[in-house]
Amino acid sequence: MTEDAAGDPWRVTEKDFRAQVRTSRRTGRAAAVVTVATVEGSAYRRPGAKMLVPADGGTVGAVTAGCLEDPVVDLAREVIEAGRPRLETFDLMDSGDDSWGLGLGCNGVIDLLVEPLDASLDHPLATLADGEPSTVLTVVDSADDRHVGNRLVVDPDGTRREVSDREPVPGAVRDAVAGTVDRLHGTGEARTVAVETDGGSTTVLVDSLQPLAELLIFGSQNDLPPLAGLAADVGFRVSVHSPRGAVDEGTFPSADAVTTGHPSTVADSVRADEHTYAVVMSHNLVDDRIAVETLLTETGVPYVGLMGPRARFEELRESMAEGGEPLPQSALDRLSTPVGLDLGGGEPMEIALSVVSEVLAVSNGREGGRLRDHDGPIHPRMSDE
Amino acid sequence: MTEDAAGDPWRVTEKDFRAQVRTSRRTGRAAAVVTVATVEGSAYRRPGAKMLVPADGGTVGAVTAGCLEDPVVDLAREVIEAGRPRLETFDLMDSGDDSWGLGLGCNGVIDLLVEPLDASLDHPLATLADGEPSTVLTVVDSADDRHVGNRLVVDPDGTRREVSDREPVPGAVRDAVAGTVDRLHGTGEARTVAVETDGGSTTVLVDSLQPLAELLIFGSQNDLPPLAGLAADVGFRVSVHSPRGAVDEGTFPSADAVTTGHPSTVADSVRADEHTYAVVMSHNLVDDRIAVETLLTETGVPYVGLMGPRARFEELRESMAEGGEPLPQSALDRLSTPVGLDLGGGEPMEIALSVVSEVLAVSNGREGGRLRDHDGPIHPRMSDE
Structure with a gap:
């Protein structure tokens, strides 16, 4: 969790939330877990959104757009005291001020499961x-x-x-x-x-x-930390595989895991294929080629982003072809190059924004592009609706 | 500048750079300014990219992908000592290792203007x-x-x-x-x-x-700070106009300016129309309507993002129509709702990512889809190429 997230429950991601729950369990800190069970009308957070309310103060995460947080914290303290889970319904439709909200978090009926944090999780x-x-x-x-x-x-x-x-x-x-x-x-x-x-x-x-989506970054150069930091802020588990010599974990403070080794060992750093999104950016053509080939042929990761212009990829592809079989189309479909969404910025932080946005989009089955130009709902529908 | 940026010249944005230059001038700190003048082949940073090298140590910003920073710092110190500007050419094409880079910052010929920081800026x-x-x-x-x-x-x-x-x-x-x-x-x-x-x-x-692009956020709720923080990290000047009561500047620590007042006074918070991108997210239908109308009719801001689902905008548009003239198409073209790129995430930080990405794309005349699906260069061409 970043410094900012520590001070602001609204910057807390699922990753931060899970880490805080594990810490509370390990240290025996009494707390309640609040989970959005159902929502009628529109609400800011969807079913499954969670908030941790430690008995000794503060909150981690948020379940509404801020209009309910105080009564929910009071309720959570009662539940910690009583030691028994409860479902509570909050009706915000009837607030007497129908100009407020309309589909933005303070207007709807919301059922919250409030339970003591215990060994069951x-x-x-x-x-x-x-x-x-x-x-x-x-x-x-x-x-x-x-x-x-x-x-x-x-x-x-x-x-x-x-x-x-x-x-x-x-x-x-x-x-x-x-x-x-x-x-x-x-x-x-x-x-x-x-x-x-x-x-x-x-x-x-x-x-x-689901396990956290993981961003696996292959590289070790100066443009890596801005990407790792932004991805971590947004809630990705971040791992770095450095192909060049030993790397101190402290070099990439935003990374949850750092490994070092020959580019062909990058596959060993993939924990769970389907939840891992890889970005290849060593800036070395040979290393990048080996990493791309390895990720596409030896793992099932759904996304391999390759940093650099198109011409560089063509050179890389030619050198792949010289070495043997060309990559099948099914592998190339998982390759994304030039990496990132088309945002037009050239500064390192802007490039990081472009890459993290593409990875989030792909992880959610989206294509980027402006929502105003799309039809259909902003959030994915439930699978059986 | 964020804590992270302070420790990592690669997270420094143009905004951070200008602030550091102003501070150095104000405090009389000796420093050199390094500017990328020309680039042959490919380089990570484009002409105009800058680095500040204070005489007492450290660097702010970056002019290459890390391969040149040490010799550039040495040169900068010589220039501070001599008190005279110099142009220096670095040829990285001839490194003898043609697998390195290829279009990613450590491969090209780069001319750098190195000059003492003086009153001329x-x-x-x-x-x-x-x-x-x-x-x-x-x-x-x-x-x-x-x-x-x-x-x-x-x-x-x-x-x-x-x-x-x-x-x-x-x-x-x-x-x-x-x-x-x-x-x-x-x-x-x-x-x-x-x-x-x-x-x-x-x-x-x-x-x-150019002046910094500015993100003007209309609102005061809990989902505002994550957006303000991310926009500031990426390099936007951030201002907040809160329609509800007095707001302490400390409430929005990432904001460069905070104003409070009736929604119709939001136009007064626009410093420079063409460089300002507005996001309306008060969560109050009446306030949002007034702010959207004001921004579209009384200012020339190129972008007004409105948070919320389509149905909410339809309600808002109906209540606009009741009040008088409907907004002309030229005004509606500047309105972006639902706000943001289609990334699919529902957490506050993910929504912030979606919105900041859209604003960056619009500020660069882009549409935010995936670069791999586009033709043409990643970066905009020079105006007369």
């Missing part, structure tokens, strides 16, 4: 830290309130797992939501599902969590 | 700080070296002005470059021009400087 967080997805099922409403807070966790392979500190979701409820769970697992989406069983009505929050 | 910097363009003419080469460092400054209205601490550019040379000067003035481009006069061959660096 340890397993999902460890799974995510290993680069694998995890889905958390939580009963947020039941006929007699008895089951609220009951929890199951879905392992990467789909196995349901009971977790410490929580009763499991009742079997009939678990079976009733199985289809939704399988559909959402690995997507990063969150939604509530209401089911009827012999035990009555039950509402379950299905919260699909 | 005070007037241009003051002009730029007032939101007006300034062009600096400097003799970088002449038959007998006698005129190297001679300088003239072009005022916003085109008037040529002599400046302290430097002999003026000889009249015949001034006349010979007049066409280039008039063409470049206000464009932000830099180039050298060789002319023949009765005095012999003379080369002049025509360095057109």
